[in-house]
Structure formats: structure tokens, C-alpha cells
Amino acid sequence: MSDVRRPALATALTALLLLGATACTDDAPKAPAAAPSDPATPLEDLDTGSLVIVRDAFCDRVSPAEVEAVLGAEVDTSTSYDNGQPAQLSDRVKDVAHEFGCTWTATDGTVGRAWVFAPPVTPARARLLVKAAPDEAGDGCTRAGDAADFGAPSVAVVCDGPKRHEASFHGLFGDAWLSCSLTLPADGAGAGSTDRQALLDRTGTWCVDVAQAAAAGSG
Template sequence: MSVVRRGVVAAALIPLVVLAGCTSAGDEPTAEPSATVTALADLATDDVAVVRGDFCARVSPQEVEEALGGAATDTTDATTWSNGDRARVADGVRDVVHEFGCAWTTDVNTARAWVFAPPVTGRQAHRLGRAAVRGDGCERVPDAERFGAHSLAVVCRAAGEATTTYHGLFGDAWLSCSLTGADLARTDRWCAAVLQAGRAA
């Protein structure tokens, strides 16, 4: 999630955070890297089940490189976080998170993916979507490919950068993926790779 938008949706997360301590993340995916998928249109996203657990090891290096627009180098900053970790949620702000996620950052682009640890209902997903669109400098992307139930794609512009994010509900798993400094087509392909990595066995 872009740093700018994490603070915007924080209020929508409050009812979900209290659930994290009493719910199971379910069966986690194996550590096998996911197969390459061309785009979200190649997937029947409404029928995909996603785990609420650590999936980042299944995102292949090739898919990360494609998302970032080139091969990862020693300067690529890779970060992962898990439910209960303290992580950056806004500029200069760190807090306990209730999600599993990862990010890869270069001097030009940032690719992120995360899934909420607590289960999310359809009503909560609708509220989260509305909060995402209400962020400063954010607007919904029309005609974006579906990304599960309550699907939406949002582009947010801040400090001369544009971050495109897909959000969607897969069963009770709220999955998100984003790219900074990339066009919609490349973000679509990145999110297809993330969805394949996070799908339940």
C-alpha cells in the first residue's frame, strides 16, 4: 500500500484489527514460486481462494523484475512483514500491522503486495474500498479488470509520483497489490502474479 494511502484507510481497519487475535490465517501456500500469468484477464478471479498468510516467497524473481521494469540489483530494497510486526504505515510513523505483505523498491519503482490477516466481510470490503478512493489525490480507475469481489483499482498521485493499486475480496481475504511509477497494464500483470502467489492450494 502506498505510504500516502495507509493513513487514509486506517479508520476502516479498526473493526478488523480486533479480529486478528482470534482468527486463523488458514493454510499457508507452499514456498514454490508461482507460475507466470500474463494478465488478470487470464484468471477467473471470482473463483480464486486466497490464503490470509505469508505468500511472498511464492512471488518469483522474474515477476518482480517485470513489475519493476528491469532486473533487480543490489540496490533493490526488499522488505517483508507479518501479522503483529511493527512496520511503517505512513511517513515517519510505525505501528503494529495486521497483514502479511512485501515490497520491492528501486530508485524508480516500488512493487507491493499485502493481504489482511483477519477475515473481511463484504460490508467491510465495501467500506475499505470507499476509504481508498477518498484518499488525497486518489481516483478510481475506470474499466480496470476485475480483482475478486468488491474489486477496485485506484490511482493516487503525490509528490510527482503515481501509484496504482488493486484491491479485492477473495473469499474472506482482502488482497491488495500496487506499483509506483508504472502504467495500468504493468500493474495489472503484477497483480495477476500476486494473485497466483497468494491463492490457496
């Protein structure tokens, strides 16, 4: 499997935000009641300003059909973790999580991830996260300045190298810092194009699903 890493943004800078955490159970994402949107909504068509994101577990509200649609293959494994729980935050970092997150891996190695910080984030700290995102994501990662907004402020990052093809969006919704990413196999075995814009568009659609699931708990 390719060397996929969730951008280290949530690992390197979460320490700025955290005062404590409450341990929760480690359950894989459950099947939600909501049906997948059809057709898929591009990120630029989503009114992110109207969404109220809950800083809580949301993985069970992400539709399995939407997950498989964005991965382009059947889901092989899925994991989730809660605030205060030991978790594998990246390929190289295992620590106590101060976020709620989930990962879905397809049979072809494509990986979809989503996570929201448990502590509230101020606009000033969000700007720090935006600035740090490309460097924290790793080598070969750059900011996609022409990407659609994902909260305010927000940032999109594309990583294109021999070990991974990855796009991610991170943004502030009220006081909730929400992130989502899509990583394709480095060997090109995954479904879909590794073209930069195509990957950004596909990840944006995934992030729409994530944002709607994370906002569903606000009602």
C-alpha cells in the same frame, strides 16, 4: 527517491476489522519454487472468482523473476512483515501490522507492494473499504471505474501527481482482503510509461502474480 506511499486504506480502516494479532518473524521475501508465468497474464484474463486467497504469509511465493519483470529493473531492496509485527505501513505510519505484506524497491526507485489483511473481511466491510479507497490513498487519487475486477467487490485507484505515479488494486476473495500496488518514480526515471492506462495494465499484471502467489498456499 520519490514520495511513494502505500495507500493508507489498509492503515485507516484495518481498525474496523481487527481483534488481535500474533507476532511473527521479520524476514525478507525468499526465493520461491514457482517459475514466473510466461507470457504475463493480464488481470482481465485471470479468473479471480476461482482463487482462494490464504490470509497468511505469501511473500516467499512471489517469483523474483516476476518481481523484476514488473518493476522493469533489478531489485535493490525487499522487506516483508507479518501479522502482529511492528512495521512501516506507509511513509508516515509505523504500527503493529494486522496484515501480511511485502515491498520490493528497484534500483530506479520503482516500488511494488502487496498485502493481505490477517482478519477475515465481510462483504459489507469490503464495500466500505472500496468506497474509502480513493480518499484514503491521498491527494490526486481517483477510482479507475473501467479497470478489471480484482475480487468481488474490488476497486482500482490511480494516483497521479508531482510526488508519485501509482496504481493499486484492492479486492475481496472469499473473506480475504488482498491489495497490490505499483509506484513509479515521480521524476519519470523508472522503466515504462506513466500513462494512466499503461500504469493500470502494468499494475494489473503485477496483481495477477500477487494473487497467484497468495492463492498458492491454499493447496
